[in-house]
Amino acid sequence: MSAAAVKTGSMSPYHAQDGLLLEVENLHVEFHTRYGVAKAINGVDFSLRQGECLAILGESGSGKSVTAQAVMGILDMPPASIPAGSVKYCGHDLLTMPEDRRRKTRGPEISMIFQDALSALNPTFPVGWQIAEMFREHRGMNKSDAYAQAIKLMERVSIPAAKERVKAYPHQFSGGMRQRIMIAMAIALDPAILIADEPTTALDVTVQAQIMSLLQDLQHERQMGLILITHDLGVVADVADRIAVMYAGRIVEQADVRDIYARPAHPYTKGLLESIPRLDLKGQELAAIGGLPPNLMKIPPGCAFNPRCTMAQDVCRVDLPPLVEVAPNRKSACHFSKEVLGA
């Protein structure tokens, strides 16, 4: 079937063509500040298919969260603006859609979970009320039906004694439980795409693993497209199908997760992978990428990574390398991709 409804059994007006859910093309985002224009996103392209998990990887300030917010349409404009690009959901450009129509895609079609679930939940209302609100806002359900659905969802995300806890407030839950509630809210309306913005950063390691496996289960169960935004290479390896590495507002490398871990095609990815602490190299000094990411108001000419790159040549300081296919199913934006791959 080439044009199956994105969600089975729903009346969604959106239909995925050949399983293709999201296409982001040439996306630019700028922030107008008192000190100048910060170019947070400079031409990002990626796509997401049904049931696929794309990880967007990058350090702080690389534009990964801004990309997510631009896709969600929750950037504050001003100060932000989107001078170019398109974000197509099932072929419909979200950026040119009237705001009211776009708002109705948030929740039932595309949904999002946040880094810190304590601050992402409203402290004045019980959690059950907040989950139930999703059904009341988008489905017009009455209070008791919405509560029944909320309890079901809380059970689905493995909150013990959901029936009793439905009336409890966010501060009465542990960090991991709060993130589960956030996830329950986000998947309440069975969205086709779930964006998770550093979902495990605020949690400790054992809980991180539980939350990631919950996300993975839900993704498989509902055939969602999952966009996982993180700076944690360890989190990505088990869950993601594909990885997009971002640097200074551009995607510098995009490939299947196995390929990237086995043989990176960009010096930045290579540097990141080498900086993971390894048990078998105990006692040796940890490799690190020297320097700092560039100021987004003064991105260096040529390749933005050139001041920190060990392989940089003159051409890197002048020419911006485009993101091109360097091997089947993998793209890299480096003048010396072949050399990096070969090394």
Add this chain to the structure above:
Amino acid sequence: MTDQTGVIVAEGTTGPEAAETVGQAQSLTQEAWRELRRNPLFVISLILITVFIVMAIFPSLFTNADPNKAILKLSNSAPSKDAWFGRDLQGYDVLARTVYGARASIIVGIMTTLVTGFLGVLIGTIAAYYGGILDTLVMRLTDIFFAIPFLLGGILFMSTFPNDVNSSYWSVVGKVVLALSILGWPSIARLMRGAVLQVKPNDYVQAARALGASPWRIIRSHILPNAMAPVMVVSMINLGAYIAAEASLSFLGIGLVPPAISWGVAISDSLNLIRTAPWILIFPSIFLSLAVLAFIMLGDAVRDAFDPKGR
């Protein structure tokens, strides 16, 4: 003591009931309420306010005398078994006049608080939520209102639209409420704007947007409940101030006028007789002071209870 039993029940039982009790016992409101019950200021002011409100609704519970029955031959008679608070120049029963006077003060206080609260919350929230030029315009408008001294503005309004002999009770009261509301909304609007600006950047507001909540629902469910507390406390304190302002305007002869019975009017009328018949002054003054004090004390107590820093 009730607190202790509450805690024991919560710890001793298991299952749904226990979760329920724990859930409620830990909420901020519950904790504040516990704090309040132990505060003598709160208890006293609450009792006083209850008495005044009952007095405003059922004045006949407090006196059998008719406040509009003038017995001229008993003009200025001292307190007696017949008229506990004495009689004034017209021979009215001072107790009856004072008890019936509560109604005007309470109505003006509550109505003005409701109107300023509604306007202030609405305007302040819209200004802060939408921001930009709208915010600037609204805030400069409040600056203009702040430049007008409260009493002077009241005098100006009331002398521009004076009452006449034929004005009904409600138009007399309504005019005072309107005058006080016009001057009172900017302080609430500014307070509300500040509170909304503080709540707006919170993650849960962003999260609500990301999950498709409409602007109206974001304001109603996420911003208002988290930004209302300061406005509620200040409104309660202001209620006392509005009662005092009404009395001031009435005292100056431009607020409430007969047929409305008001403490301010009574105090004003008593001044010439302060040496010969002080009771005409003393009793309405005491009632007025107690009413104003009660609302201000209640506001203070509630503010302290909700302020975690004060613990």
